[in-house]
Amino acid sequence: MTEQSLSPETKIVVIGAGHAGGSIAGFLRQFGFPGTITLVGDEPIAPYHRPPLSKAWLKGEADAASLALRPASFYEEQKVALRLSQSATAIDRAAKTVTLSDGAVLSYDVLVIATGARARRLPIPGADLAGVLELRNAEDAEKLKQAIGPGKRLAVVGGGYVGLEVAASARALGAEAVVIEREARVLARVACAELSNFFQTYHGGKGVGFELNAGVEGFVGADGKITGVRLSDGRVIACDAAVVGIGAIPNDEIAGAAGLSLDAGILVDADARTSDPAIFAIGDVTRRPLSHYQRVHRLESVPNALEQAKQAASAIMGRPRPAPEVPWFWSDQYDLKLQIAGIPFDADRIVIRGDRGAAKFAVFHLKGDRIVAVEAVNAPPEFMAGKLFIGNAKPVDIEKLGNDSVSMKEVAA
C-alpha cells in the first residue's frame, strides 16, 4: 500500500489493544492517516501501561487514569473506534476480513496484529486453586493486590523480572515473599551471574526468602484455596497466594491459522510486515530482525512495541523507515533502577564499573572490543553511553571502561 492509495475509505483494523496496538493508532493519526481505524481488544478497558502493574500500581501509587495510555477523549478526537471485550477469532486473508468473538465481521485494507503474549502456565496439580495467580493484565494485578498485604505470605514461582518486582512490591506492602526458582540463580535466563547475585542479595536484605534449584510439583490447598506450594523434594512452602511468572507465550495462533509464517512468534521484516503484505504484526507477538545483531529475536518490552508500531505506521503511510533502535528494558525494585540496553549475544567478556556494595554499578558485555549489552543499576550514564556504543557499533577502550576514575563522558569521547 502506498500513501497515494490511502483515502478516507481505507480501513485499518488493529487486533490487540495493548501498548503496541494503542500506540499504532496514535502514530497513524500523527502521520496523517485519513481512513478508519478500529482497535479490537479482549480486555474491557482501553490500552494502558502494563509495566506499573507489578510496581507502582500494585503498591497503590497509580490509579486507573494514570495507567491509561491515553485519556478516553483521545479515541473520540482521533476517530479510533474501540471494540473492547472482543477477541479476533479468525482472519480470512482472501476476503480481507477478521471475525470477532461476538460474530461481527470487520473488513480491512490493512490488518495489524498486536495480540501480545500470555503467561506461561504450570501444568501441575492444584494450578486451578483460588490464589494461584499470574500477572499479565490489570485484572490479574487486581487479584494480586487483594492477595498481598500485611501478614500475608506470597510465593513467587519464577525468579524473573516480574517475579522479583512483585516480591519487592509485596515487601513494600508488608507481606512476606518467598521466590521459588528452578535454576541455581534468579534472573538465570535474562541476566549475568553478577547481576543475579546482586539482586538476590539485595532482596534477601529486604527479607525476601529464596528456594533455588527448586522444582515445583504442585499447589496444595484447602476448600479450593491455595495453602502452599509443593516442591519436588517434598517440602511444602506455606503461602496465602502464589504468583507464577515463568515466561510468556506469543498469542500467534490466529496468525498461524491464517497461514502467516511463524517461528514461535509471527515472523516480520524491518517494516513489521508479515508474510502477507497487507498484514503487519507488532509487539510481543512478533519475531523480528535485530539489525544491530544480525539475527531475529522475540522481544517483550514497551520500547519494542513502540518501535514496531512506528515502523508499521511509517510503512503504511509511505514514510521513510525509522532508524533502528537498540533494544532496551527497565525494571524498578525498591530503590534500584535497573536499565538494560542490548542483548549479550555471543559476548566473550564482561567489564564491571562502579560499586556493587553501594548499589550503583554497571555490567558491560563485550564481544571483542564492542559493547553488545549493558546492565546498569542506578547508573544512568553507563546505560545511556552503553546504548550509544551499541547503536554505533563503535569500539570501546576497555581499560578506560573498567576504570571508575575515568568518567563515562570520557569513555564515550
Place this chain on the structure above:
Amino acid sequence: MAKITYIEHNGTPHEVEVKAGLSVMEGAVKNNIPGIDGDCGGACACATCHVYVDAAWRDKVGTAEDLEKSMLEFAENVEENSRLSCQIVVSDALDGLVVRMPESQH
C-alpha cells in the same frame, strides 16, 4: 489547568490544556502530539521526552535533578535549556509554557 504550547521541530505548534499534576510529557502523549514518545511512561529511564524550555520559562520550570541530568548528558542535541519533560510537573504557575522539540528523540 495550564495552557502549554508544544512546538514540533518543523515549527508546527500544538496548543493544549494540561491538567495540573500531570507531567509535560504526559500532556503531550495524552494529546497525541508528535515528537514526544515517553517510552518508559515517566520513569526517567529513556530520555525520549526531551524538550527545550522556552527562555522566558526556564526559571519557573526549574532545573533538572541529578538523575535527569545524567540521562540528558548522553541524549542527542542537548542544549542548556534541555529538560526531560516527564520530570516537569504541570501546575497553574506554568500556564502559558512553551516547549520545543529536538529533531529526534533517539
